[in-house]
Amino acid sequence: MDSGNAIRRAAVGLVALAALLLPAPVASASPPSNGHDKVIELPGASSAEGIAEGAGTTFFAGDLLKGDIFRGDIRRGTARLFIDVPDGRMAVGMKVDVEDGLLFVAGGATGQAYVYDTDTRKTVATYQLTTEPAFINDVAVTPDGAWFTNSRKGELYFVPVDRHGTPGEARTLELTGPAAATPADFNLNGIAAIRGGRTLVVAHTANEALYTVDPDSGSSAYITGAGLPYVDGIVVKGNTLWAVQNMLNQVSRVRLDARLDSFEVRDVITSPEFQVPTTAALFGDTLAVVNAKFGVPGASTYEVVLADAR
Template identity: 55%
Template sequence: MSGIARRARLAALLAGALTVVLGLSPAQADHRPDQIVLPGAHSAEGITAGTGTTFYAGELFTGNIYRGDVRTRTASTFITAPKGRMALGLRLDRPHHLLFAAGGFTGQAYVYDSVTGAPVKAYQLTTGTSVINDVAVTSKGAWFTDSSQAKLYFIPISRGGTLGAVRTLQLHGPAAVLKSGFNNNGIQASADGHTLVVAHTNSAVLNTVDPVSGASATITGVSVPNVDGILLQGRTVYAVQNFSNKVTEWRLSEGLSSGRLLETITSPKFEVPTTVARFGDHLAVVNAKFDTGFPPKASQYEVTIVDR
């Protein structure tokens, strides 16, 4: 058997194994759509992985939350939010079945039951000019960014799942830089919760932040113009660069002080993507379509599925 024939046979065997693992027929594996429509949505911004192949995605200007499945490529309205809410970044606390949503220009954060969709609690994180943009969950609580103030906000979660009073962390160093427009945006936490990684849109960088002191430092070697949401898994960071219409994958050093580019992921179906979730070898990326205006004026909003 020639080398080409052997490689072709191996590829076929791997494809067949993948359909078995995912529980799909070959036809499903070959012909599933690469976009999942959020039916009835008039805007979109945040996404987070749920359990298994489930995801949650937010409708920016209503605060409604969709629940979908990357395997079946379907989604439907899960939470109809009270009037006046918004939904930007989303994050799931799996042990306690709590879904956190960043409330954008309201200065608020919302917590929902991820199983039933019932509202659990609403927080007024700050007053005045603010954009509560994204959220990261650790074993001790949820951290929120503010794109207009040099602050992070923390909602503690007890071991039993009880939510505590909000605390404010004043930032210092490069994460405290404020310019016109959007500053601190996407946020993630290291596995041990001892370091936060925060995307700074105006500075086009990622910064580490000490969750105790608020001290920050720029991760060298990482340049991310138009950075929005980020996803940190181990020492790998996926950075969504909205108006650049791409997702970049970076490998960080052991101390998270520097990074190098691994891959640039693009798709003709990206239309100002804002946030990302990972499902095995696939990324689920939300199209916010801010190129149509603000508020956006597109007729449809969707999650795009791409290979990583």
């Protein structure tokens, strides 16, 4: 059996399952023409899921099932294919280490993670993070490396980066506490590093919750607040967190308290252009949000939507 086809079939099944965890209506296949937010098409993409902020106004986005990487510019409003990756890869969540010119990409059902050079477009490293059934979902970059989530198991993976910008050997961090729970097929999802990487915040889709994680011990704690149904990717700046809620076609802007014990939803960002958004990148007061279109009948084009972050 061809391994690339097997991976894609597994990915399609996982994506369909994620979309159907709680049935909800979705938008039509074609983005509305009367929306006020700018839409940047990913030309030739067969699917979409992840986005990462690059230098300046540059962003990177991925073709979920093919694994290809696009590079775009929010100011110019354009994007193009940047890395045509080998068959058998996927591209889910991603983040950029701008200083070292590295793009870290979660490999979904492959159980892998990839590191690309943003200058040469070459693959710097490939990691088999786990050989068990997995969905490596999202990435957070710290001054010391990158953290990856697994939606099917209560553990994280860390890829260190030395002072020369060279990725090292990956390690596994088993979680304890509430974030370790795996009551459904999609659990840990978005992740963000705060306080210089000394604390991680993770989104848990099945539990509709946010947790803190100690990156040294793996202990986790619940951040008390309203439930966040369909929570997917997250972005954090200071004490503000943006939580993308895919099947609700919205992004909740929440305020974290200083001790990270609780949060309060301050605003809900919507757009007529949202079609099952999954992840976001922050550029000043602008959110660049990817439309994954899970469950949207006849979806054939994929895009990034630029929305007001406030």
